[in-house]
Amino acid sequence: MKSCHAEHAHHVVETFRNKISASADQHIGAKHLEELELLIESAISSAVMSALEEAAKKADTLAADLRKFEQHQA
Numbered sequence: 231m232k233s234c235h236a237e238h239a240h241h242v243v244e245t246f247r248n249k250i251s252a253s254a255d256q257h258i259g260a261k262h263l264e265e266l267e268l269l270i271e272s273a274i275s276s277a278v279m280s281a282l283e284e285a286a287k288k289a290d291t292l293a294a295d296l297r298k299f300e301q302h303q304a
Contacts, residue, residue, distance in 0.1 A: 235278070239271035 243263055247255055 233271075235271050235274045236267075238274060239267045242270050243267045 243266055246266075247263065250258075
């Protein structure tokens with residue numbers, strides 16, 4: 231089963247293919263379009279991982295702040 235990132239990358243490449251001429255599509259070739267799909271999938275995955283790391287840092291900061299608040303309230 232394809233990951234949602236791979237599916238989205240595939241959709242992006244298919245949309246691109248629909249926007250270029252048939253001769254451009256033939257000139258680019260399937261191999262390069264597959265490589266483009268992998269690059270897009272990698273970019274999506276990297277962006278998602280960065281966002282998750284940032285969210286985890288914020289959650290850690292919030293947890294620390296809550297512990298400090300709880301200690302001062304006790």
